[in-house]
Amino acid sequence: MAALSDPDLLFAPETRTLARALYAAVKDLPIVSPHGHTDPRWYALNEPFPDPAQLLIVPDHYIFRMLFSQGVRLEELGVPRLDGSQVETDGRVIWRRFAEHYYLFRGTPTRLWLDHVFEHLFGIDEPLSASTADRHYETIAALLSQDDYRPRALFERFNIEVIATTEGALDDLKWHRMIRDSGWKGRVVTAYRPDAVVDPDFEGFLANLDRLGEITGCDTATWAGYLDAHRRRRAHFREFGATSSDHGHPTAETANLSDAAAQQLFNRIRRGSEDERERKLFRAQMLTEMAKMSRDDGLVLQIHPGSWRNHSPAVFQEFGRDKGFDIPTRTDYVAALKPLLDCVGLERDLTIILFTLDETSYARELAPLAGVYPALKLGPAWWFHDSPEGMRRFREMTTETAGFYNTVGFNDDTRAFPSIPARHDVARRVDCAFLARLVAEHRLREEEAHELARELAYTLAKKAYRL
Amino acid sequence: MAALSDPDLLFAPETRTLARALYAAVKDLPIVSPHGHTDPRWYALNEPFPDPAQLLIVPDHYIFRMLFSQGVRLEELGVPRLDGSQVETDGRVIWRRFAEHYYLFRGTPTRLWLDHVFEHLFGIDEPLSASTADRHYETIAALLSQDDYRPRALFERFNIEVIATTEGALDDLKWHRMIRDSGWKGRVVTAYRPDAVVDPDFEGFLANLDRLGEITGCDTATWAGYLDAHRRRRAHFREFGATSSDHGHPTAETANLSDAAAQQLFNRIRRGSEDERERKLFRAQMLTEMAKMSRDDGLVLQIHPGSWRNHSPAVFQEFGRDKGFDIPTRTDYVAALKPLLDCVGLERDLTIILFTLDETSYARELAPLAGVYPALKLGPAWWFHDSPEGMRRFREMTTETAGFYNTVGFNDDTRAFPSIPARHDVARRVDCAFLARLVAEHRLREEEAHELARELAYTLAKKAYRL
Amino acid sequence: MAALSDPDLLFAPETRTLARALYAAVKDLPIVSPHGHTDPRWYALNEPFPDPAQLLIVPDHYIFRMLFSQGVRLEELGVPRLDGSQVETDGRVIWRRFAEHYYLFRGTPTRLWLDHVFEHLFGIDEPLSASTADRHYETIAALLSQDDYRPRALFERFNIEVIATTEGALDDLKWHRMIRDSGWKGRVVTAYRPDAVVDPDFEGFLANLDRLGEITGCDTATWAGYLDAHRRRRAHFREFGATSSDHGHPTAETANLSDAAAQQLFNRIRRGSEDERERKLFRAQMLTEMAKMSRDDGLVLQIHPGSWRNHSPAVFQEFGRDKGFDIPTRTDYVAALKPLLDCVGLERDLTIILFTLDETSYARELAPLAGVYPALKLGPAWWFHDSPEGMRRFREMTTETAGFYNTVGFNDDTRAFPSIPARHDVARRVDCAFLARLVAEHRLREEEAHELARELAYTLAKKAYRL
Incomplete structure (x- = not known):
């Protein structure tokens, strides 16, 4: 492909x-x-760096604003509330939620940047989607734990x-x-x-x-x-x-x-x-x-x-x-x-x-x-x-x-x-x-x-x- | 052609x-x-539907505004006056007037829409102009009288x-x-x-x-x-x-x-x-x-x-x-x-x-x-x-x-x-x-x-x- | 070329x-x-017409505004001061200064117009730059002195x-x-x-x-x-x-x-x-x-x-x-x-x-x-x-x-x-x-x-x- x-x-x-x-x-x-x-x-x-979601999703307002516009709550993406109340903390869950919605980014620069990062930084050649979410997550998580x-x-x-x-x-x-x-x-x-x-x-x-x-x-x-x-x-x-x-x-x-x-x-x-x-x-x-x-x-x-x-x-x-x-x-x-x-x-x-x-x-x-x-x-x-x-x-x-x-x-x-x-x-x-x-x-x-x-x-x- | x-x-x-x-x-x-x-x-x-002019010209503000901008009066295009005074009612005359000015629509969407209608709805393959105006009119008028x-x-x-x-x-x-x-x-x-x-x-x-x-x-x-x-x-x-x-x-x-x-x-x-x-x-x-x-x-x-x-x-x-x-x-x-x-x-x-x-x-x-x-x-x-x-x-x-x-x-x-x-x-x-x-x-x-x-x-x- | x-x-x-x-x-x-x-x-x-600089540079605000934006003073380009004090008057000096900065006009219409003038009016086929400035100047100056x-x-x-x-x-x-x-x-x-x-x-x-x-x-x-x-x-x-x-x-x-x-x-x-x-x-x-x-x-x-x-x-x-x-x-x-x-x-x-x-x-x-x-x-x-x-x-x-x-x-x-x-x-x-x-x-x-x-x-x- x-x-x-x-x-x-x-x-x-x-x-x-x-x-x-x-x-x-x-x-x-x-x-x-x-x-x-x-x-x-x-x-x-x-x-x-922390897990893939904490690195790539939680702090990126380009990403969570798009998901929010389509009905995903910020808490579901792990974005912290000022009152400290509970938000999603499981990186894998956040990542899956993001992956399911990745199609929303078609035609946006975020998509270009992320695909570039997946390929060039993490050596991934499959498009991100619900079905590939876990594989991407694991690949990235494993690399992030390496010294290089x-x-x-x-x-x-x-x-x-x-x-x-x-x-x-x-x-x-x-x-x-x-x-x-x-x-x-x-x-x-x-x-x-x-x-x-x-x-x-x-x-x-x-x-x-x-x-x-x-x-x-x-x-x-x-x-x-x-x-x-x-x-x-x-x-x-x-x-x-x-x-x-x-x-x-x-x-x-x-x-x-x-x-x-x-x-x-x-x-x-x-x-x-x-x-x-x-x-x-x-x-x-x-x-x-x-x-x-x-x-x-x-x-x-x-x-x-x-x-x-x-x-x-x-x-x-x-x-x-x-x-x-x-x-x-x-x-x-x-x-x-x-x-x-x-x-x-x-x-x-x-x-x-x-x-x-x-x-x-x-x-x-x-x-x-x-x-x-x-x-x-x-x-x-x-x-x-x-x-x-x-x-x-x-x-x-x-x-x-x-x-x-x-x-x-x-x-x-x-x-x-x-x-x-x-x-x-x-x-x-x-x-x-x-x-x-x-x-x-x-x-x-x-x-x-x-x-x-x-x-x-x-x-x-x-x-x-x-x- | x-x-x-x-x-x-x-x-x-x-x-x-x-x-x-x-x-x-x-x-x-x-x-x-x-x-x-x-x-x-x-x-x-x-x-x-009524005659071609009443259907396609008289009610379409995209059309009469362009002709008006080039000096054609709205009355000449059959656009009714509020005081009920005389305007053109002969569909064929209105149609000819429109056809003579059809070149004004070059580069506009109205031209694309109308050519599409002429061809796909009325089976016409000649460009509309002063010389083809009557043929177009008759073709369209005849079809409009059909049940289909x-x-x-x-x-x-x-x-x-x-x-x-x-x-x-x-x-x-x-x-x-x-x-x-x-x-x-x-x-x-x-x-x-x-x-x-x-x-x-x-x-x-x-x-x-x-x-x-x-x-x-x-x-x-x-x-x-x-x-x-x-x-x-x-x-x-x-x-x-x-x-x-x-x-x-x-x-x-x-x-x-x-x-x-x-x-x-x-x-x-x-x-x-x-x-x-x-x-x-x-x-x-x-x-x-x-x-x-x-x-x-x-x-x-x-x-x-x-x-x-x-x-x-x-x-x-x-x-x-x-x-x-x-x-x-x-x-x-x-x-x-x-x-x-x-x-x-x-x-x-x-x-x-x-x-x-x-x-x-x-x-x-x-x-x-x-x-x-x-x-x-x-x-x-x-x-x-x-x-x-x-x-x-x-x-x-x-x-x-x-x-x-x-x-x-x-x-x-x-x-x-x-x-x-x-x-x-x-x-x-x-x-x-x-x-x-x-x-x-x-x-x-x-x-x-x-x-x-x-x-x-x-x-x-x-x-x-x-x- | x-x-x-x-x-x-x-x-x-x-x-x-x-x-x-x-x-x-x-x-x-x-x-x-x-x-x-x-x-x-x-x-x-x-x-x-006067010399090349007086004809082509000094009166052209498209030109001197660009040079001014990059730090060249208007006096250096021969633009007259209202108080009559000294500005550059040597056409050749002005021309060289302009030629050195001609690269600033890349992508601008001024560049297209000038290259067209150089080629079609003055028969020049070399790009203007510091190294060709004098040749351009002389060619143009010579032609401007002709009756035609x-x-x-x-x-x-x-x-x-x-x-x-x-x-x-x-x-x-x-x-x-x-x-x-x-x-x-x-x-x-x-x-x-x-x-x-x-x-x-x-x-x-x-x-x-x-x-x-x-x-x-x-x-x-x-x-x-x-x-x-x-x-x-x-x-x-x-x-x-x-x-x-x-x-x-x-x-x-x-x-x-x-x-x-x-x-x-x-x-x-x-x-x-x-x-x-x-x-x-x-x-x-x-x-x-x-x-x-x-x-x-x-x-x-x-x-x-x-x-x-x-x-x-x-x-x-x-x-x-x-x-x-x-x-x-x-x-x-x-x-x-x-x-x-x-x-x-x-x-x-x-x-x-x-x-x-x-x-x-x-x-x-x-x-x-x-x-x-x-x-x-x-x-x-x-x-x-x-x-x-x-x-x-x-x-x-x-x-x-x-x-x-x-x-x-x-x-x-x-x-x-x-x-x-x-x-x-x-x-x-x-x-x-x-x-x-x-x-x-x-x-x-x-x-x-x-x-x-x-x-x-x-x-x-x-x-x-x-x-």
């Missing part, structure tokens, strides 16, 4: 020959993973040159310290994600500011001290390899208040202002402050706006964050970013990477902005759009105005460590197929496509993220 | 072989038409397993009663469309509420009585086979007021409130009320939002509704549906089918919502998007996030009875072509594509609409 | 044979350029049947007069662009109104006199061949005030109202006034809305307008145009051509509007969307609802005279490829595609613009 994951995956028949040739030259390039959410603890402790399937071994096997994790501003970075002190050669860097001390709507915001003061020795009761605390944390994160910060705001709104106005705003926020406009304005101002700090300390600024987090209050209350209920919203950039751009948009040594969940902004806003402001670059197709069609639309809608060189290669942006090679593989394939199409239509010369394939797979990410 | 409607219609050359094979297995499946606007009177009385071209004969010839019509809440369903009493085996069901008693902006709204009270014996002067009246009408519609309700609101806005607040709102609306915000809020609340009733009585809830009806007041005044002047608008779902979803979105036994005229919502809002909320499913590409490119975009922009199984197959949504097989044929072809492309790129296995082709053509519609 | 600009450029392999055949029959049709921004002075004086590379010779060589320039309402049209008096047979017409006397936010608006009064002898202190002044200028422009007016507003908003209200509004605006809503309302009202004048005098009305001009105040202050910092914004048409359409939308002898920078409006708003209102037609893909992908999306998203015949062929809309044949060539190729795809999928018959190829390349532009 055919391989689970065909060698010609994602190559259109009409341009396949060239796509293959382009891909052959980039498929084995090292993985640069400049933005993601794997757990540094894995690399620090290097313990074996521990995190560091996989890191090396995956040919990861560097991976960035993402830590909150209050994180002690102890796992990163342990990795550094361990003498292991794998390059794992952190990234500065200060939402908890920047967004007044974040759980425990005011207490977080107090804690930020304690950690840094800065007086976070004052605007100046608060900014200083950020500077110190950023410096600390840079010691652990950070080259970027990351900001997940509900919108891309920015502000550029005078120092006096910003200070007054901070004072009101610090006293717990309930005024939604003020809280929003504070987030907006902080994006600009972060950009100014980036200008000074060289951290690349990533903006990930436009997700309506925890859309279902019932699910949020019972299961917490990141349970598949984050829904994209319409996102404006042209007006929203203007205050920030008026302040630092023309800086040549600053890099701000924009992401979107609203594809309508690609051709209309993002490509025109990134195609002229020196500080701006476009992040790759993100989240729901981290998919073959999503990536294709990204290239089709941004390249003509922003070119390739105002984009930054691929981000896997994942918590799902075993799927990282699959995700980079899909991205490399889609880009090679896109380039092959351009060559086939004589919009690009073949040697240019080869150069670009390498840039998109490897070089641009390193350069844009200063890795 | 080539057939008017080629056997390979809509199959791309590069994936044609597989598309043909997939299509061959589904093209003769029975038609399930779960939502549309054919006239139940046709099936009840089974009288011959009466509505029930065509229903059977079309292999329709079940068709839903749409009736207002005040409709007496007498045609449906007549169909049921006739002993004819054709399955024609109704659907509950309560806009006239739910939307304060509907013509005669307050009188409609009075009438609703009379029909049901409920006191529609009170909120409780008004809701009860809906429940009774829904039960009555279910007796005539209804499995769904349908709601055509200007937006997708919903509300979830307390009982007390809803009752107060109803009282103000019942007294004829002119406050636009209140009228809007009432519509919004009623979507949630309908969803709650659906949870109780099992009717599938369809929401068709986002059309700016009767955009030209001059045309509306002279010719009335449904004259091609309904224009799509930007439509939000993520914020708009939240109140309803907070109330019933997690229900596993409730089905709410969302439609849109704003394709930007496919990947950004609709697929992410339907891909997680158990109550939500996505209706097919609608109205202007019921077309090859529209359907292709629908699949490309929803499948990766919502999968195929959160969609509900095809709706023809038409008043144009003779075009029903053509419309289903186009949908089946587009879906087979889409699946063939996925297989060609190794994103799906061939046997899966065969299963899916059948689901998309037949099974999903039956299941989603509980038919 | 391969030609710089391949004979099969933009033809997909799978439909290439037919695309070639369609294209062969239209590639040599005369160029009709109904809307653009070339300088009539060129045709009037017929002086040699002067503007009129190129005009004839380009086979331009008619070209429209665009002049402000206050322009004296002296170059057009000189062209007319010269006896040269080239047809160069003007177009009426009254932004400077219609938009209260335009620099010098009130003084412009005074000047408009002087030129026309009308009392522009009164609403009636102001409207009369427009009528006279329009008549004057028509003497110099104008068949169209053009309006570049921030939005597509229109208004339809009573005469009394319009007069009062004008009085407030004339006294320098600072009220942003009034200024906006005045622009909106003036679109409707212009449409009413068009109904009377037959000028085709073009609306180019939705660009946020001069997004960077720093660049605007230092370099002025048109420096690549005009960014598209979300644009509504359905509500915005309603007042105008209520007034004149059903007129059969009026032509209003709509453009957009917001592609989401194609299928949702523009095609449905143009597919029913007799006065409306759709302009081609504009500005950032004047590109292969942009044109393809335009056809894919408008044709099914508006057909081909509610579109108006191609506009080059350019200041870059040498690129005009390249731009029309790209448009013809994309349209032929699109038609070939329709034929390959049996959505169109081959003879229809041939007819349409000619309409799209030539006939529709002449007819829509009344040229």
